[in-house]
Amino acid sequence: MIDAHIHLEQYEPDVLEDMLAELRGQGVESLVAVSMNLGSCARTLELAGKAPELIKPAYGYHPEQPLPDEDELAALLRFIEEHAADMAAVGEIGLPYYSRAEALERGEAFETEPYIRLLDTLLGLAARLGKPVVLHAVYEDALTACDLLDKHGIRDAHFHWFKGPEEAVARMIERGYYISFTPDIVYEPEIQVLAKRYPPELVMAETDGPWPFEGPFTGRPTHPAMIRDVAAAWGALHGYSPAEAEALLSANTQRFYRLHKGTGSLE
Numbered sequence: 550m551i552d553a554h555i556h557l558e559q560y561e562p563d564v565l566e567d568m569l570a571e572l573r574g575q576g577v578e579s580l581v582a583v584s585m586n587l588g589s590c591a592r593t594l595e596l597a598g599k600a601p602e603l604i605k606p607a608y609g610y611h612p613e614q615p616l617p618d619e620d621e622l623a624a625l626l627r628f629i630e631e632h633a634a635d636m637a638a639v640g641e642i643g644l645p646y647y648s649r650a651e652a653l654e655r656g657e658a659f660e661t662e663p664y665i666r667l668l669d670t671l672l673g674l675a676a677r678l679g680k681p682v683v684l685h686a687v688y689e690d691a692l693t694a695c696d697l698l699d700k701h702g703i704r705d706a707h708f709h710w711f712k713g714p715e716e717a718v719a720r721m722i723e724r725g726y727y728i729s730f731t732p733d734i735v736y737e738p739e740i741q742v743l744a745k746r747y748p749p750e751l752v753m754a755e756t757d758g759p760w761p762f763e764g765p766f767t768g769r770p771t772h773p774a775m776i777r778d779v780a781a782a783w784g785a786l787h788g789y790s791p792a793e794a795e796a797l798l799s800a801n802t803q804r805f806y807r808l809h810k811g812t813g814s815l816e
């Protein structure tokens with residue numbers, strides 16, 4: 550299988566080394582390693598250089614953090630252009646749903662507009678490079694992201710760990726956008742409802758590691774092999790065996806990220 554979204558560079562180096570060495574034996578063929586900002590992109594690039602068959606890098610700017618200054622943004626855009634040939638996607642990019650909610654809860658003002666402009670810039674670059682995009686855009690933010698995807702004519706959009714209103718779900722299905730489920734599909738009823746609703750051919754499995762999970766995963770470090778638990782839980786909701794579910798989700802991920810079967814290289 551392929552972990553469609555993981556923050557590989559956020560693992561401790563020694564933990565990461567052991568993890569990567571044993572992945573193939575655990576049924577994980579490759580990983581889409583997303584980046585948070587310029588420093589994170591550089592670390593992801595370095596990791597991908599060591600194991601290009603296994604690690605498919607994505608470069609972007611995560612929205613749940615302060616905005617980059619002008620110089621960092623210019624350097625990031627240059628970095629993405631320079632490394633486009635070996636990049637699986639532009640990501641993680643999106644809108645700051647949780648930062649905004651927390652700021653408002655504290656009674657502070659929060660300006661979303663600059664984040665929308667940043668996403669607009671990054672989507673413009675992805676469209677120009679002809680690359681898929683990895684989106685962090687949940688709840689009502691998904692509708693704003695859909696508007697921007699339409700504006701740039703982008704069809705290859707992956708809304709990772711998605712949850713949101715039916716209006717967004719219907720629009721995303723209509724456009725053929727992909728979503729991915731994390732290990733929380735095992736224990737979150739809200740996610741299970743979405744998993745039954747979303748077309749099986751537009752679904753992938755991810756861990757968003759090292760983000761920790763609850764339920765049966767409480768206290769366990771998040772490991773890419775947990776996508777096999779995701780596949781089993783998702784398959785059970787659709788009447789697929791775990792093996793059928795793994796095959797379907799892997800085929801979807803290969804198709805979306807343009808990965809060659811077997812060699813794992815980018816098309």
Ligand SMILES: [Zn+2]
Pocket residue numbers: 554556583641709757
């Ligand atoms: Zn993420």
